[in-house]
Every structure is written in C-alpha cells, then in structure tokens.
Amino acid sequence: MKVIVLLLIALDLVAGYCYSILTKVDSSTPVSENYFYNPYAPPQKRCNLFLKPPLFRKANLAYVGCYKKKERAQKALETLHFNFKDPKIVYHKVYDGIPYVIFPQNSYLSLTKAKHYLQNIYRRYTPYNVLRKFPNRFYGNGIELYDLDKADFIPSINLYSFYAFHNRGNRKILVLYDGVYSLEYLYNKLQNPRLIKKVDSKTYEINIPIFVSSTAKLVIKNKTVRLQTLPKPIFIIYYGNLYLANSRFITWDMRKNRYCPREYIPKRKILYINYEKPRPYFLGLPGSKSYFVNNIFNGLGFHSTSATFGIGLLSPKRHDYIPYSQAMYYFLSHANAPTGAYIGNDISNSTMGFYTNGAKNAIYLGNFTYNNTIYNFDPHDYSQNLVIAKNLVMNAKIAHGIIVSRGVEHSYMVDNIALNNHSNGLMVDRLSNNNIIYNNLSIANGFMGISSQESKNILIAHNTVIGNNIDGIIIRNSLQVGIHHNTIRYNGKNGVEVLEKNIDDIPGRDFRRDPYFKASSAVISHNDIRSNYNANIMVKNGAAVKMYKNNIPNYLGIGGDLNFFYDRIIQHRGSFTLYGLGFPFHARSSDLLELNPFAYKVAKKIYIDIANTPNDYFGTHLAGLYINREAKEWTDLELRRASSILSKGALTFLGFFYLTQSRQTGFSDKEKSIEGLSYIIEDAILSDNVLNFHRLEYLRFFIPNGADLIAEAFQRAIDRMRQGRLFNESAYERCPICKNSLYKKRKILAAWKLFRYKFQMSNAPTFLAYCKTFAKEFTIFTTPVTIYFKKLIKEENAIKESFNLYYSRVYKLARKYKLCKNYLKNQQRAKIQGLSFIRMKKKRILQLVEPKMRKYLQEINRYRLRKIAYDTVVKKLTLGHDYEK
Numbered sequence: 001m002k003v004i005v006l007l008l009i010a011l012d013l014v015a016g017y018c019y020s021i022l023t024k025v026d027s028s029t030p031v032s033e034n035y036f037y038n039p040y041a042p043p044q045k046r047c048n049l050f051l052k053p054p055l056f057r058k059a060n061l062a063y064v065g066c067y068k069k070k071e072r073a074q075k076a077l078e079t080l081h082f083n084f085k086d087p088k089i090v091y092h093k094v095y096d097g098i099p100y101v102i103f104p105q106n107s108y109l110s111l112t113k114a115k116h117y118l119q120n121i122y123r124r125y126t127p128y129n130v131l132r133k134f135p136n137r138f139y140g141n142g143i144e145l146y147d148l149d150k151a152d153f154i155p156s157i158n159l160y161s162f163y164a165f166h167n168r169g170n171r172k173i174l175v176l177y178d179g180v181y182s183l184e185y186l187y188n189k190l191q192n193p194r195l196i197k198k199v200d201s202k203t204y205e206i207n208i209p210i211f212v213s214s215t216a217k218l219v220i221k222n223k224t225v226r227l228q229t230l231p232k233p234i235f236i237i238y239y240g241n242l243y244l245a246n247s248r249f250i251t252w253d254m255r256k257n258r259y260c261p262r263e264y265i266p267k268r269k270i271l272y273i274n275y276e277k278p279r280p281y282f283l284g285l286p287g288s289k290s291y292f293v294n295n296i297f298n299g300l301g302f303h304s305t306s307a308t309f310g311i312g313l314l315s316p317k318r319h320d321y322i323p324y325s326q327a328m329y330y331f332l333s334h335a336n337a338p339t340g341a342y343i344g345n346d347i348s349n350s351t352m353g354f355y356t357n358g359a360k361n362a363i364y365l366g367n368f369t370y371n372n373t374i375y376n377f378d379p380h381d382y383s384q385n386l387v388i389a390k391n392l393v394m395n396a397k398i399a400h401g402i403i404v405s406r407g408v409e410h411s412y413m414v415d416n417i418a419l420n421n422h423s424n425g426l427m428v429d430r431l432s433n434n435n436i437i438y439n440n441l442s443i444a445n446g447f448m449g450i451s452s453q454e455s456k457n458i459l460i461a462h463n464t465v466i467g468n469n470i471d472g473i474i475i476r477n478s479l480q481v482g483i484h485h486n487t488i489r490y491n492g493k494n495g496v497e498v499l500e501k502n503i504d505d506i507p508g509r510d511f512r513r514d515p516y517f518k519a520s521s522a523v524i525s526h527n528d529i530r531s532n533y534n535a536n537i538m539v540k541n542g543a544a545v546k547m548y549k550n551n552i553p554n555y556l557g558i559g560g561d562l563n564f565f566y567d568r569i570i571q572h573r574g575s576f577t578l579y580g581l582g583f584p585f586h587a588r589s590s591d592l593l594e595l596n597p598f599a600y601k602v603a604k605k606i607y608i609d610i611a612n613t614p615n616d617y618f619g620t621h622l623a624g625l626y627i628n629r630e631a632k633e634w635t636d637l638e639l640r641r642a643s644s645i646l647s648k649g650a651l652t653f654l655g656f657f658y659l660t661q662s663r664q665t666g667f668s669d670k671e672k673s674i675e676g677l678s679y680i681i682e683d684a685i686l687s688d689n690v691l692n693f694h695r696l697e698y699l700r701f702f703i704p705n706g707a708d709l710i711a712e713a714f715q716r717a718i719d720r721m722r723q724g725r726l727f728n729e730s731a732y733e734r735c736p737i738c739k740n741s742l743y744k745k746r747k748i749l750a751a752w753k754l755f756r757y758k759f760q761m762s763n764a765p766t767f768l769a770y771c772k773t774f775a776k777e778f779t780i781f782t783t784p785v786t787i788y789f790k791k792l793i794k795e796e797n798a799i800k801e802s803f804n805l806y807y808s809r810v811y812k813l814a815r816k817y818k819l820c821k822n823y824l825k826n827q828q829r830a831k832i833q834g835l836s837f838i839r840m841k842k843k844r845i846l847q848l849v850e851p852k853m854r855k856y857l858q859e860i861n862r863y864r865l866r867k868i869a870y871d872t873v874v875k876k877l878t879l880g881h882d883y884e885k
Contacts, residue, residue: 016094019073020063024085025101030568031062031579032542032561047820049810052502055099055518055541055582062581063092063100082579094585102580104546106523107459107482114436118414121387125363127343127865130293134243135219140179142216143189145172145208146698149779153332153698154211154237155285155320156780157306160789161278162209162233163781171232176240177213177701183220199226205252212238213701214287214335219243226252227280229260229299235308236282239335239702241289246865251280251299262299262349262373268804270373270398273796276302279351284313286333290340290362294865301351303374305796310350310372313338313383315358322785323691326624327653331702334660336360337384342367344864352378353393359383366863370394370876376421377402379411382591386411390860392868394876396421401445405429406514407589412436417856419443420876422883425468427451428458430514431589436461441856443467443849444838446883449491452478454503454516461485464852467838467845467879469831471497472532475543479584481522488529488536489848490841492834492880495532495557498522499540500582507806508799512590519582525549533837534830535559544580620650632661637735643679643726644738646747651683651726652692659703667704677703677713681767682726685717685755686748694775697768707768714767721752831882839880850874 025031064082067073073089082101092098123129148159148171162171174195176186183204187196197205205226212218217240228234229251236242253260262276269275279302284290290313301310306320315337318329337360344366347353353369353376356362362379364387369376376393378400379386386408393401393416401418402425404411409432418425418440425442426449428435433456440463442449449465450473452458457480464487465472472488475481475498488495500520503509520543528551529536536557539545543561552558555574558566562578569576603625623638639657642650658676662669677699684692700706720726724745727738764770814820838845854870861867 017091018066018068018094019070019089019091020066020100021073021077021080021084021087022061022063022090022092022098023082023087023101024060025062025579025581026060026085027564029083029085029101029579030565030577031101031581032539032564045819047814047817047823049814049817049820050823052505055500055502061098063090063098066094066100066585095583099542099581100519100584102479102519102521102542102544102582102584104521104523104544104577104580105480106546107457107480109434109436109457109459109482111436111438111459111461114412114414114438118387118389118412121363121389122365125341125343125365125863127293127366127863130291130341130343131245133291134221134245135180135217138180138182138185138219140176140181140216141189142176142178142213142701143181143186144175144177146175146211147171147779148173148209149781150694150775151211151698152321152323152694152780153328153701155306155314155316156322156785157320157789158235158237158283158304158308159780160786161274161302161304161308162235164274164786164789165233165278171209173209173211175211175213175701176216176218178215178704178706180217180219182218183223183225205254206234206236207232207254209234210236212236212240212242214239215702215704215706217241217243220247221245222247224248224250226250227300228252228254229279230255230277233278234280236280237285238283239285239287239332241291242282242284243291244295245291245293246295248296249280249298249300260299267398269800271303271800273303273305273793273800275797278302278304278308281308282311283307284338284340284359286315286338286358287335288313288338288340290338290342292340292342292345294344296346297348297350299349300347303351305792307355307357309352309355309374309378310347311342311353312355313340313357313359313362315382322780322788325649325652325691325695326620327649327656328695330627330653331656331660331663335663338362341365344866346370346866347372347376349373352376354378355380356383356386357381359386361385362387364388365390366860367391368394368864368868371397373397374399375401375403379404379408380406382407382409384408384410387414388412388416389414390416390856390863392417392857392860392873393425394418394420394873396423398422400424400427401442403427403429404432404435406431407591408432409434412438413440414438415440415856415859417441417443417853417860417873418445418449419873420878420881421445423447424451425449425465427453428455429453431455431516431586433457435459438462440464441849441852443845444877444879444881445469446881448472448474449488450474452476452481454478454514456480456517458482459484463487464849466490466848467841468492469835469838469880469883471495471538472529473497475499475520475522476501477503477516477518477520479517479519479521481520483522483524484526486527486529488527489531490838490845491532492838493532493534493830494538494559495529495536496522496524496527497535497538497540498524498543498545499538499560500543500580501541507803512587515586515589517582517584517586519580519584520544521580523547527551531841532557533834537562539578542581544578544582546577548575550574620647620653623650623653627657640727640731640735640738644735644740644744646686646744648687649683651679651686652695655679655683670709673703673709674713674716677710678717678720679726681710681714681717682721684771685721686751688751688754690775690778693771694778697771697775700768710768711766718752721748724748835880835882837880842879845879846874849877 203224230253251260307314341363347369356379401421425445448471449468453476461484469492472491524547539561626635639654655676662672
C-alpha cells in the first residue's frame with residue numbers, strides 16, 4: 001500500500017499543469033505560415049519513410065508562457081510585446097498538443113568571462129609548467145600480483161572482456177599502492193621480464209595489466225613503451241595519479257615483435273560490443289589525476305561497454321561493479337571526479353582519441369588526434385568544466401571530430417582546428433547545455449562544421465566554418481543559441497540552418513535517458529555568411545530566429561520559413577525576428593531522477609515506519625536515504641541504530657561512511673580510519689561472509705599504510721567483541737536507542753568464538769593473511785555473472801544490428817515507391833552538386849584558409865614540444881570528399 005502511495009505521488013508530479021496565454025497566431029505575429037491550418041489545401045503527397053510527421057498538429061492557436069500562478073500570466077499579457085489575437089488565460093496540461101510560441105533568445109554566456117578564465121588556464125598549463133608537477137623521487141614496496149577475477153574494485157564490465165578473451169583463465173594484474181613508482185623502479189624491483197621487460201635503456205615492454213591504487217603514483221618519462229596486445233592484451237587503470245611524458249606508447253605483437261595493427265572490422269559491426277579483440281587502454285577512475293605531456297599513442301582501445309576506447313576518464317555507475325555493495329560503491333564513488341591535463345600529445349589509430357564519462361576540470365591543450373576509428377574527442381555523460389582548446393583533430397573515420405554528449409556542461413571548445421572528419425567537425429548533443437564554441441576553424445568535414453542538437457544555452461562565436469559537405473552551422477531542437485561573428489562560406493548546403501525535427505522514431509534512442517526540446521531558437525548576428533551552395537540562412541519547421549547585422553550580400557539565400565517574410569527582411573536590411581512554434585519543455589533524464597522534497601518526506605516516513613518494525617535490513621536503506629540529504633550525524637546515528645540490532649550490512653556501511661569522511665581530509669584523521677575499519681571487520685566476523693573478508697583484504701590498497709591500520713583495527717574489533725559489544729561504551733551512550741541486550745551480546749560472542757576457532761585452525765600469521773586464505777575461492781565471474789555479461793553483450797549488439805536492419809529495409813522499401821525513389825535521387829543529386837561546388841571553389845577556399853590555419857597552428861604549437869608543420873596539415877586536407885564511398 002505504501003509503495004502505491006509513492007507511485008501516485010510520482011504520477012501526480014509528472015502530470016504538470018500551468019497557466020498560459022492562449023492566442024491566435026498568423027503572419028502578422030509573425031509566426032511561420034507553414035503551421036497554419038488551411039482546410040482547403042489539398043493533401044500533400046510525400047515520402048513518409050524519410051519525411052517524418054511534424055512535432056504538432058497544424059493549428060492557428062498557441063500558448064504563450066507557462067506560469068505557476070495566474071497573476072504572473074496576467075502580468076505577461078499586459079507587458080509582453082507580442083501581437084496577441086483574442087488572448088485569454090487558461091489553466092491547462094503542460095503538454096496537451098497545442099504548441100507554444102517560441103521567442104528567440106540569445107545565449108546568456110559571457111565571452112568576456114570565458115576569455116579571462118581561459119587565459120588563466122593557458123598560463124598555468126604550458127608543457128613546462130605541467131612537467132614541474134612530475135615526481136622525481138621514487139619509493140615504495142606496495143607492488144603485488146593480484147588475480148584479475150578477484151579485482152572487484154575495478155568496474156567488472158571492464159575486466160570481463162579480458163577474462164573472456166583468456167577463456168576464463170586466471171590472469172594476474174600488477175597492483176601498485178603506497179608509493180611513487182617509475183618504470184625503471186618497477187623493473188628493478190620485479191626482475192621479471194614476463195611482467196616488465198627492458199629491451200634497452202630507453203625501451204620497455206609491459207606484459208601485465210597495471211592497476212594504480214589511490215595511494216600510489218606511476219611515472220613514465222622519456223621512454224618507448226611497448227604495450228602487449230597479442231597474445232595477452234594489457235591495460236593501465238588507476239584511482240591514483242598517472243604521469244606520462246616525452247614517451248611513445250605502441251600496441252605490440254609480442255609473437256611477431258612488431259606494432260600490432262587493428263584487426264579488420266566490417267563497418268556495420270564497428271560499434272558492436274566485444275566484437276574486436278581487447279587492446280590496451282588507459283583509464284582514470286574517481287580520485288585519479290592524469291598528467292600526459294608530449295607523448296605519442298598508437299593503436300589503443302577497443303569497443304566494449306565501459307570506457308575501453310583509448311585514453312579515458314570514468315566515474316562508474318553502480319551496476320558497473322559486480323558484486324555490487326552500496327557501502328563499497330559509496331566509498332569508491334565519493335572521491336573527487338577524475339581529472340587531468342593532456343598537453344601536446346599525438347593519438348592515432350585508436351578507437352577514440354579522448355573519452356570522458358563523469359570527468360571534471362580536465363584540460364586538453366595542443367593535442368593532435370587523427371585517424372581514430374570513431375571520434376577524436378568524445379567527452380560524455382555529465383562531464384563538467386572541460387577545456388578543449390588549441391587541438392588539431394583530423395580524419396575521424398566514422399564519426400565526429402569533437403563531440404560533447406549527454407549532459408556535458410560548462411565546457412569550452414576553443415581555438416581548435418577540425419578538418420576532414422567523417423561527420424561533424426564540432427558538436428554538442430543530448431542536453432549538453434551551457435557550452436561555448438569559440439574561435440575554431442572547421443573545414444572540409446563530411447557533415448556540418450558545427451552542430452548543436454537537443455541542447456540549450458550554446459554560444460557559437462568567432463568561428464571560421466568553410467567547405468563542409470552539408471551545413472556550416474546547424475541548430476536542431478536547441479534553445480537559446482547565440483551565433484555571432486562567425487565566417488561561414490562555401491559549404492555544400494546551407495550556411496546556417498535552424499530547425500525543429502521529430503526524432504521520436506530514431507531506432508535505439510532511449511528517450512528516458514535522452515529527452516529533448518521539441519523547439520529551436522537562435523539569435524544570428526554580426527556573421528559573414530556568403531557563397532554557400534543552397535542557402536545562407538535556412539529556417540525550418542517552426543524554429544524561432546532573430547537576425548541582425550549579418551553580412552549577407554543582397555540578403556540572398558534566405559530560405560525555408562523566412563521565405564514568407566522576405567520583403568520585410570529586405571525592408572529592414574536583414575534585421576528580422578521570426579517567432580517559432582514548439583514545445584520548449586522536456587522530461588527529466590532518467591539518469592538524474594531523484595525524489596523531490598515532498599516525495600522524499602513521504603518516503604522517509606514510510607522507511608522509518610518499516611525500520612521501526614522487527615527486521616534486519618531496512619535501517620541500512622534508511623541510512624542510504626539520509627546520506628545525501630540530511631546532516632552526517634543523522635546518517636551516523638541511523639547506521640549505529642541499525643548496527644545495534646545487527647541489521648545486515650549496517651556495520652560495513654558505517655565503516656565505509658567513516659572511511660569516506662577520513663579521505664576528505666587526506667586520511668589525516670587516523671583514529672577515524674581505524675574506527676571505520678574496525679566496524680567493517682566486526683561485520684565480516686558477524687556475517688562470516690567470504691565477500692566481506694575479501695573486501696578487507698584489498699582495502700589496504702586504498703588507505704595509506706592500510707595494512708598497519710587494518711592490524712590496529714582488528715585488535716580494536718576483537719577487544720570489543722570479546723566483551724559482547726560492537727561499539728565503545730561512549731558510543732552507546734551517544735545513541736540512546738542503541739541498546740545492547742543480553743541476546744545481542746550472546747550473538748556477538750558466539751560469532752567471535754567461531755571466528756577465533758577458524759583463525760587458529762587456518763594457521764594464518766596475520767588477520768590479512770587469514771582474509772586472503774578465507775577468500776581464496778572468491779571470483780567475480782561466477783556462472784550467473786558470466787551469463788549476465790553474455791546476455792548484456794548479446795542484447796547491446798542486437799540493438800546495433802537492428803539499426804542496420806532498419807536502415808537497410810527502409811532503403812530497400814524506398815526503392816519500390818516512386819515518391820521515395822525520387823526523394824533519394826534528389827538527395828543524391830543535391831549531395832553531388834554540393835560536393836562539386838566545394839571542389840570548384842577549392843582554390844578560393846585555400847586562399848581563405850591558409851593565413852588562418854597558419855595562425856591557428858602557431859597557437860597550437862605553443863603547447864607542443866613537437867611542432868606540427870603547416871605542410872603536414874595541408875597535404876591531408878581534402879575538399880569535397882564523399883566520406884560515404
């Protein structure tokens with residue numbers, strides 16, 4: 001019943017209502033006449049396979065605004081400068097099929113503030129300044145071989161590919177902790193060429209996967225490093241710091257003693273999961289810092305499910321860890337977001353150049369990424385405050401040069417050169433809001449020079465967009481886009497295109513994760529837009545635009561919805577405001593759903609009611625509800641209460657809660673660390689659970705001097721348990737509801753005696769040795785887990801195969817119908833004409849581009865120790881190339 005109450009609350013919140021001004025709209029408004037209902041117009045024949053239905057039904061009615069209070073709607077009606085027709089204020093469902101008037105709004109991002117911020121970044125992150133951060137003294141004995149199938153502190157999805165590749169054979173990884181290590185230091189310590197081999201004074205082979213814990217740093221400097229790819233591929237994954245400088249990293253075939261080229265993958269299967277054999281990659285996890293300066297990376301990465309693409313930063317989701325523990329995940333995920341500085345590197349022939357997921361404050365300066373399979377740059381999923389500046393991105397083979405996608409916000413794409421990429425040069429996508437695209441050079445890309453799709457508050461300014469196969473700049477289903485001071489010429493279709501598009505039936509798109517605005521608006525000003533093949537400015541399907549002070553010769557090439565108002569545009573010398581129609585709201589992404597305050601209050605009451613009944617599990621859930629909402633004291637108190645009634649997992653959660661707090665001060669509070677560890681040990685003894693002892697065995701990797709602290713915590717835990725207690729007397733006094741009854745004391749004593757017997761029988765010299773022995777048979781990849789991964793991969797690949805089947809069937813069907821056949825012919829003809837136009841203008845384009853490219857390269861080379869020559873870039877520049885052939 002209580003669960004049903006929560007569901008009803010959720011449904012009521014989704015079904016939103018508001019007050020709006022309902023008005024008639026027509027060409028005097030002005031709103032595009034494309035959407036006015038004409039009962040006498042004959043039905044239009046069209047190919048519905050490609051021309052999708054509009055976002056809303058044609059009508060002469062629209063809402064203006066959406067207000068919580070009627071008074072605010074009334075005030076808007078009185079003050080808004082809009083040509084209302086028979087307006088009235090109505091209370092209605094937010095989404096009831098009637099569109100809203102879209103007012104073109106500018107981006108509110110400040111270019112002045114952005115420039116000031118970027119200048120500070122440029123000063124701080126020169127190659128020499130970053131090299132000063134590199135450690136020069138190496139020490140530590142925390143070097144250990146560990147079973148790959150026991151490393152559940154690494155996202156299991158990342159390990160499975162390697163585990164399956166080795167046919168379930170047990171593979172070791174090299175764990176580094178409590179120290180600062182260089183490649184030479186590791187080689188001298190290990191003295192085992194099967195792990196790390198020294199070829200000569202400057203060349204090493206890494207033959208084992210490396211894991212750098214949060215208490216360790218790894219430095220590789222001035223080396224050529226061969227990363228074993230065949231027969232046994234490796235990886236470098238780290239929660240700690242990784243420093244790479246002046247080195248060359250090559251994927252290596254040990255059997256043939258040469259570079260290991262990528263295996264051939266058919267184009268239709270290039271995005272399949274685990275279709276390609278595993279290859280080496282670098283991956284930073286929460287808490288990690290990466291400093292990569294002046295390196296060359298060749299052939300990294302493969303396409304799997306979680307950030308195995310080359311050089312990546314990842315904040316894993318909870319389902320990435322198997323077996324999942326809420327307490328352990330809380331500890332691992334509540335470190336700082338992964339970050340790094342990547343200065344002056346070359347990355348080629350990798351699956352992707354750079355990839356991020358949940359990263360923050362990462363800096364990418366002066367990098368040369370080219371010939372990578374999918375993307376050159378792919379910041380993804382909720383990464384924040386990234387600076388992607390002064391990079392050269394070329395020849396992405398099947399997709400984009402630079403794309404930020406799904407919730408990537410407050411980031412900067414500045415001073416980059418993007419050329420000859422298969423699809424878009426630079427792109428923001430899937431609610432990547434509040435981003436700046438400034439002063440980039442985007443040339444000869446297969447689709448658009450710059451693209452904003454399903455995003456909001458994007459500033460596109462001072463860019464040069466020339467010779468791209470389709471549009472110079474496209475704005476699709478995006479709001480508050482500012483397009484200012486750009487040079488947009490010689491593109492194969494339109495200079496600037498602003499449109500709304502129905503993408504509801506795109507196969508494989510999960511609109512619960514990726515909802516979108518069914519509206520578009522842009523302000524276009526002070527641009528030089530000329531000599532584009534089809535139109536200089538194209539507005540479609542009810543998008544809203546405001547344009548003024550653009551350099552468009554004779555205002556020619558203004559098309560789409562603007563055609564109806566061409567006389568007014570000429571009359572006002574190119575200044576014009578076109579209001580749009582659409583739905584400027586979207587659902588919240590399922591990734592970001594959380595309880596609102598009212599629902600949280602109800603849920604808390606229900607949880608407390610259940611927790612007060614006799615049970616042995618719900619107190620932990622209540623603490624999990626508190627942990628990010630209430631004061632830390634509440635979480636502490638609830639976990640103690642739950643622990644005192646021997647609730648499952650409560651002591652472990654309390655221990656990790658203490659360790660997380662201790663980490664926030666750099667583990668300087670030794671007492672808190674020991675106390676937290678003692679609770680985890682007590683829970684392991686009480687539960688006699690293999691997983692709990694296994695987790696204790698590797699916790700030493702994540703805490704400075706972890707082995708010593710665990711030994712102290714063990715002594716403290718057994719001293720308390722011998723007395724039938726879980727806490728000190730003072731802790732019981734601070735928690736009046738944590739009564740230690742005779743029954744509980746007997747249960748604690750019984751667990752202690754059983755553990756003491758097992759410990760004595762094991763002949764283990766230390767508690768850690770006992771943990772290792774006790775968890776000897778533990779493996780992540782049990783039969784159910786391997787079945788789960790196989791099923792997951794099969795389902796993912798089936799979705800990708802459905803894309804291929806969908807499009808092949810659509811095109812096969814299209815060839816049978818005259819309307820669709822003609823549509824395809826017209827599209828192909830327009831494409832060929834656009835490409836021919838670009839090739840015809842090649843000489844003029846090169847004249848325009850040459851001085852700009854020299855200037856951009858000069859800026860890029862300021863952040864490189866190996867300079868890029870102008871001739872190197874121009875030789876690779878191909879104008880009017882058909883990337884689909």
